[in-house]
Amino acid sequence: MTSLFARTRLLESKIDEYLNHTSEVGLLFRETVKNFLDGRLEEFEERRGKVCDLENHADELRREVERQLYIETLIPESRGDVLGLLEQTDDVINHVKLALMQVSVENPDIPAELGEGYLELADYGSRAVQELVMGVRAFFRNTAAVPDYVHKVAFWEKEADKVAEKLKRRIFQMEIDLSHKIQLGNFVMHIDSVADQAEDVSERLSISTIKRSI
Amino acid sequence: MILLFLSSGLFLGWSLGANDAANVFGTAVATRMVRFRTAAITSGFFVIIGAVLAGGGTTRTLGQLGSVNAMAGAFMVALAAALAVLWMTRVGLPVSVSQAIVGGIIGWNLFTGSATGVDSLLKIVSTWVICPLLSAVFAAGLFVLARAVTVRSRIHLLAEDALTRAALVAVGAFGAFSLGANNIGNVMGVFVSAIPASSVHLFGFLHVSSDQQLFALGGIAIAIGIFTYSHRVMMTVGKGLFRLTPVTALVVILSESLVLFLFASESLEAWLISHGLPSIPLVPVSSSQAVIGAVVGIALVKGGRNLDARLFRRIAGGWVATPVIAGLVAFFGLFFLQNVFDLPVHRPVTYELSEVAIEQLRERALDDEGLLELRGVAFGTGRELSRALKEKTSLSMIDREKVVEFACKERYVVTQKRIEALDLRLLTIRQVRALQELSGREFDYRWELESALAAEDDQWAMLPDTRDNHLANKKLLADLRQLLDAFRTPDTDD
Structure with a gap:
């Protein structure tokens, strides 16, 4: 019995570590975008590398947790929900990694007047990820608090959508090449996708929480 | 031959193990919170322990309903x-072995013309209503408590899972113990009056009474039922009837176990009495009813959603049908055994009000002119006497029942050899001395023997029926039953 509790604690710490990584990736997202907008490309690449490392480690942790949950037949009633949540949260990290990779590969020329808008977009995405991580943590310990976090994720996602739309309109009103406009528009989509993905996970989180309370 | 007759009891024990153990561990196993092997070993072990150590209380209540006094019966x-249980299980309804056995005993009473203990019957039937109600109340309370604790403690889902598993095994063990203690009376209770008393000593110091030997045998039958067949029923109970989360499953099991324990524990009864609290009748109750009650209790707390009223009505219908079916099968089966196989299904007992008996009744404030008209008339069954009493006297139903018990004529012969065969260590020195004084004497009525003993020494006398004396009187009745079984002639041969 003692070993059961010890194993449980180990697994709890792995899930916590996984969520710490997700949160850190969310925070790094804003800072990395800022580095690029400020033209500090060396720091940008360094931070992007950190995001890739965190993504790899988070993948390993998620696989370990999944394996252990199955092998030890833990939380049989909520296992499907927990695994789904962890996998979808991993998609958030992937979206951050993908967006930064696109920036790194394309190295777009961002007009100075748009910089603030991009940073705002990345900031809202980052906030959505932070609230999501808090929500997932609450799912494990305090389900009553989950709706609050879900609500906040939805709020930041909507804010991000507003900024994204505004940015796109400005881009396409600018006197630049169409190809440049499309590239800048795609860049907006990539950054905005982080908040969108966070909202998708939060919706699943909401349903899983209702299931747990029945 | 005894084992052959016991086989039906063992069969009943097996089906109890297959069905009722599923009530204890069903949800835990079906939700994969507890492995079947762990569940089977835990419940098998604790059912036997519960049956042997605490099975006496409920058995006595069944004995008062009707003493089935012949093995074939x-x-x-x-x-x-x-x-009846098998049939209901096939129909897919959670049944009550308690109700089935009560139906069977009443069938025997009807067939043999024995009087049914109305007081005891009322006590049992009332628990069929109280048991699910009490279980529902417990479950509702525990559910609210469990919900508050999980919300306030902010325990991690994984830690909650580990704790729930541990609690399910612990509560399941308690449930199995309570099941053994409460329901062994159903399985072996009818054999208690039919089998001659003979206790044994294991390893020179461990005293095992004849009842305990029977209970151990019944407990083993239940355990075999658990190992061989309960897995399937567990999956049905756990998944088919109602789907619960692990924590609510725990609440259901705990409520059921508490109810079974309340209705079985002699120590709890003693504790309640010693603290001036109202005691609970020791009656075999149904674990299925307790489980259904608990689930309904939780459903109501949640606002009554998910509650399938049609299924609930069907289950309640099964609770009425079970005793009726068991009673009918017993009645016709006894007819068959007696007339086709020529087996004695009951020991014939004569009921006769002698001069002395009427005198004694008068002393006990049971006085009626009509009794004199029945003086010296022998009746073949208790029911015939009861009918005659109804015609000739103005006694109430309860009083008529007392007179019938009083008029039951059986021969008791006290011999030195029979005294020596008794387990005298349970008696005081003065009680044994009083017994020795009666050696060589014969009695026609149970109360004659009891009065003679009381006259020899007041340690054999029943104390006034007050709360404080309840337990002492209960012990005395158990001792007297041992004596009556040992001295009854001709069942006990020298």
């Missing part, structure tokens, strides 16, 4: 109950 009663 007991065989048929247990068989009828087992068949």
Whole structure:
């Protein structure tokens, strides 16, 4: 019995570590975008590398947790929900990694007047990820608090959508090449996708929480 | 031969193990919170322990309902109950072995013309209503508590899972113990009056009474039922009837176990009495009813959603049908055994009000002119006497029942050899001395023997029926039953 509790604690710490990584990736997202907008490309690449490392480690942790949950037949009633949540949260990290990779590969020329808008977009995405991580943590310990976090994720996602739309309109009103406009528009989509993905996970989180309370 | 007759009781025990153990561990196993092997070993072990150590209380209540006093009769009663349970299980309804056995005993009473203990019957039937109600109340309370604790403690889902698993095994063990203690009376109770008392000593110091030997045998039958067949029923109970989360499953099991324990524990009864609290009748109750009650209790707390009223009505219908079916099967089965196989399904007992008996009744404030008209008339069955009493006297139903018990004529012969065969260590020195004084004497009535003993020494006298004396009187009745079984002639041969 003692070993059961010890194993449980180990697994709890792995899930916590996984969520710490997700949160850190969310925070790094804003800072990395800022580095690029400020033209500090060396720091940008360094931070992007950190995001890739965190993504790899988070993948390993998620696989370990999944394996252990199955092998030890833990939380049989909520296992499907927990695994789904962890996998979808991993998609958030992937979206951050993908967006930064696109920036790194394309190295777009961002007009100075748009910089603030991009940073705002990345900031809202980052906030959505932070609230999501808090929500997932609450799912494990305090389900009553989950709706609050879900609500906040939805709020930041909507804010991000507003900024994204505004940015796109400005881009396409600018006197630049169409190809440049499309590239800048795609860049907006990539950054905005982080908040969108966070909202998708939060919706699943909401349903899983209702299931747990029945 | 005894084992052959006991086989129906063992069959009933097996089906109890297959069905009722599923009530204890069903949800835990079906939700994969507890492995079947762990569940089977835990419940098998604790059922036997509960049956042997605490099975006496409920058995006495069944004994008062009707003393099935011949092996073939007991065989048929247990068989009828087992068949009723089997049939209901096949129909897919959670049944009550308790109700089946009560139906069987009443069938025996009707067939043999024995009087049914109305007081005891009322006590049992009232628990069929109280048991699910009490279980629902417990479950509702525990559910609210569990919900508050999980919300306030902010325990991690994984830690909650580990704790729930540990609690399910612990509560399941308690449930199995309570099941053994409460329901062994159903399985072996009818054989208690039919089998001659003979206790044994294991390893020179461990005293095992004849009842305990029977209970151990019944407990083993239940355990075999658990190992061989309960897995399937567990999956049905756990998944088919109602789907619960692990924590609510724990609440259901705990409520059921508490109810079974309340209705079985002699120590709890003693504690309640010693603290001036109202005691609970020791009656075999149904674990299925307790489980259904608990689930309904939780459903109501949640606002009554998910509650399938049609299924609930069907289950309640099964609760009425079970005793009726068991009673009918017992009645016709006994007819068959007696007339086709020529087996004695009951020990014939004569009921006769002698001069002395009427005198004694008068002293006990049971006085009626009509009694004199029945003086010296022998009746073949208790029911015939009861009918005659109804015609000739103005006694109430309860009083008529007392007179019938009083008029029951059986021969008791006290010999030195029979005294020596008794387990005298349970008696005081003065009680043993009083017994020795009676050596060589014979009695026609149970109360004659009891009065003679009381006259020899007041340690054999029943104390006034007050709360404080309840337990002492209960012990005295158990001792007297041992004596009556040992001295009864001709069942006990020298």
